[in-house]
Amino acid sequence: MSQTLKQPRNSTERAGFRVDLQGLRALAVLLVMCYHIWFSKVSGGVDIFLMLSAFFLTSSTARRIARGQRPPLVDGWLHRFSRLIPQAAVVIIGVVIAAWIILPSTRWLELIDQSSASLFYWQNWYLSDHQVDYYAFNTASASPLQHFWSLSVQGQIFILWPLVLAGSALIWKKFFSRHNFAWVAGSAFGAIFIGSLAFSIYITATNQQVAYFHTGARLWEFALGSLLALALPWLSSLPEKIRRFGGWAGLLTVIGSGAVLDVQGQFPGFMALVPTVAAALVIAAPAPRSWTNPSGLLSLSPLVKLGDLSYGMYLWHWPLLVFYLEVSGKQKASFLAGTVLILVSIAASWCATKFIEKPAIAWQASASFSRLIPQSGFKLIAQFAAVAVGLGVASLPVMAWENNVEHRRAMAAAQTATDNPGANATEGWDPSPTSLVLPLATELDSEWQTPGEVCEGAAAPDDERIRFCEQGGTFDGGAPDLVLLGDSHMQHWSAAASAMIEEAGGSWILVYEPGCRYGSDADRVKETCSDFQDAAQDYVADLAPEMVLTTASKTVARPDAMLRSPGEQEILVDNYEAMIQPLLDAGSRVIAMRDTPRYSYSIPECVDSNKDNFANCDGSVGYALNSVNPVEKFLDSRDYGDQVVSLDMTGLLCPEGVCKAVIGNVLTYLDDSHLSKTFVLSAKNQFASSFKEATNWE
Template structure:
């Protein structure tokens, strides 16, 4: 969020003319209101404002303008920058309010969030207090618009922009000082006069222009390659701050604009920002070239305001209601997101649009209280304001309090160990049909294996208390994703090609290829056991978010066409033609095209079914048998997190079969696979009774997240999967 260095004391607030004469910009105060309202309404999911997140980009431009202008005025007047005073002012202005909101948010999260989720949020709070949460989210691959985030968003996610701002403050003053030193060094080498060194503007313009060009180029590249890095990091956002700085350095040129061109420029800038808010969506590749619209829009408004701050759109932005919102913009930004995230937990249900808007207004009330009792008293108290060391001490104390609060709260998070009676492990003893037996024998083996699992499901449905011997333990469940990704055997979003990932008897004449996305990889533990028992060679060929279907696909995480997936598919098909496995097992997620995962097609739709038929037919033509595994049910929650909040009522996390299973889609897939000459396995009865889908079977946790099986449940179902593969091979 933005510094308010053009803000004023409470006494000056009552004297608008006096403040304006001292450089206060009413239009910038109003521009803050536009930015914060856009962000708040976007986070409140108001229809028609899918691009409201660009309000943060507007804040970046404002920060670049104000901070660069402040530093330039000081360096041109004194020849240097008082770093203690500069950083002290930033600390006094920003850190106490941020720490206060952070501490309240951490306390609320500790008692409102499920125990398994609370520690992650507390660590988010600690990193946010240290202003490096943007890199935490970046390294964790957190997508600001991710489909998964809606299940358990962090109430500190919005602090990423504060991290960018604080990092900007750390490097910008040394940058200005470095340019000043360089000018002096060059003049000294040339034996030129040193007088007026700091008043030479051109080198500073060149430095900021270089920063803008390099940063923008990096942003363009990483938006396509590593979107999380492009979105969260200072190097890829610095160009927006530099644009604001260039406007500040060119302010005297802007002031020469006649009123009419300045008015047109200001209104055009406001139009660009509003267009961004309404035209963009979470699917828009961002920042990339899209960020030019709000960035240039903000620059035009600020530049035009240098000439006519109270004319054109400045007249609108300077209205008292806009300025009032602008004054609380920083605190409102701090409060709105955690309140929106935690309010549903407090009331016990999700919020509708009206309730979200009321919640946003309540957060504005908290913002006013924060400004009134924390921000202003600490900012304007003479004993602090006039002492850089006390200002720095205040900021350090606020940060230390927030960090220590987070560390202390980690110690009071409730444990997530089940307290229910121990339960027996799921054990399936399938007897494979004898080689050469008729198909009836294979069908009978499948029915017998399914029946055993059904018996265990019926016995497990309605379990109240999480068993004390649950495997994997809830606290360890999230670690299983590392094994699902098979240590390189499942290709990531940006990887193509595929290494040799074979298990079992690698010299066997029977090769079974398990192919698909992460929903193929999650079955690898089952097939590894089968490979050892059947003396098969099992090869796992999987790629994140990439079903083996010839459909044009886009990635909501990469925000572009998923070309790596298309290339990987081609390579895998060519590889299968060369290797000629006896059986290809296809498995894939059925959430493509769902809310938050726009992929260019939708699971079960006609294009999906036609592509499935074509793929099966193509594989059959190459001489291999094909088995398509049906979908697993949608648990409709992050299961370990849900269970940690319902240790004494696990049924609260059990979805209804009717809502967790798409029966008509499964039937359509079965027909499509049969049409292509393959075999289809409806797996629903391995997860659901007639009406419910337990998330614990025996003592085994079924899901380690919101859509993947645990290694333990995959292995437990290995005998059943074995009967299905035996039948598919026998029908060749």
């Protein structure tokens, strides 16, 4: 972003340098900061940065090619990255240290990966790959390195764009040397612009979360900047009144587009043309510093000075905001707190620019190793050293953090069952002070329960609307002994249920759809859920298993608009009776299970923050669940006999009316509502006992 946001101090002394574009950088980054900090949204300023970076790169390279000089490749890459990396490395080091100390360990692995992704310019692809995952953790918690996505896209373009320019120069010299180089390069960038914009519009409409971070969906913004650089001499010949009017209109649009447009939800499709074309109008406006031109406003000394610091301001403001919100426990910054964050970001940028970036640039320009090495050769060596040192130094705390995680894994693996008995903890049991709570908060991704193999043979669903199906145990060609049917709240008991059936020599099937409670008409608003319920009903009825286990009640985590507690809101699944009837008609018994309590916070994160007092993370069963089990109330008003029975595991999770976050040194939950596999496996005997008592099954 350095090429986008700042120039060396002496750049203002070079002929043709536009001071007002320094002010445009500053304005863009201030918009980004204000919208992030005060409005929790994005402004379109980053799109302007991306366009500007290509504008400057193409301008300088095209001038060089037009003079008959070769386009810089290796030296150009080293020049840019030797300026980008020092400040970025400092920010990443600061984020790693702060995150290690401040953030809960549930987020460590993600940030370790993001630290490397940010440092090596593929953060945008990391975020793209992790945006739409039902089982992803902390999707609502912002990463302090999330803003590096734009730097990653820009870094990728800084590698690609010189190749495009070099290829254009080669074609120009061989075939079109009589023509202006701008026509050849403009044709290449025009093709990139059209292809990328078409792709951006398509992928934004079909998968906007991926499109936002996709390099291919952003190429056109860079191509627009390059086309503007090549066309600027022609644009400068247009009447000044037209360019002046366009410049003011563009400046007002740049300032207001973030407030008017849904940047985060509709970009980078055709809507991103609004801020980028607006910035292009500002650049094409008359450059003399007159108050009749936008350049007069943008050339104000404070804006120009902030333009020198804007790269660092962008780097620092986001992690400062994330850590402030984490420490304060607030959802957003107040006006005063936001003002302080902006001032601190400016100060941090000033320090990093003065004491890190400028000395590194000065060293590259002035020092020498030996008279035997030409100055140009040394400069390349110095730039390579700056890149290598920056990457190496920033990698050290990342590796130390990762080693700490591995050490904790080794300690956890060395613990015995007596250190973490879970549901088998006896009264008076006292864990060792050095014993770690399991599962480790860094290992929660492995705590989702899928205990069997993908359904196959006679158990394989023919209907493609059933996406998730597991099977296990001994199949003898007949119907399975047990089918677990429902959503993730049925899935999270599957480790215990499958163990019970397999120990009895039986067979089982788990068929589920995340976020789709079987029998719930309310969940049918999602097409995948509606399809699943219809398909699963037919599938299970055709199987005609001996027993079908379903989740029959529905819990919530928070009070509603009428201030009813979660317990007061617990009800029977709204269309449960009608949906189980075909299963009963097929001869199956239905075990109607009460839902588990839900929390309004992450249990692992709470436990991680309350290592000395896990009780701070416990809940009240009276608050979380209805005083009368909705399943029992339903069965009392029906005459199902023993064909439909109730199963309630509340006593296991909430002994003596307290819903425990940790039982027997084991986390009961892996997030705010799903049980951990480690705990469920520790409770398999208790589950089997309750199941057999409810069903009289042997």
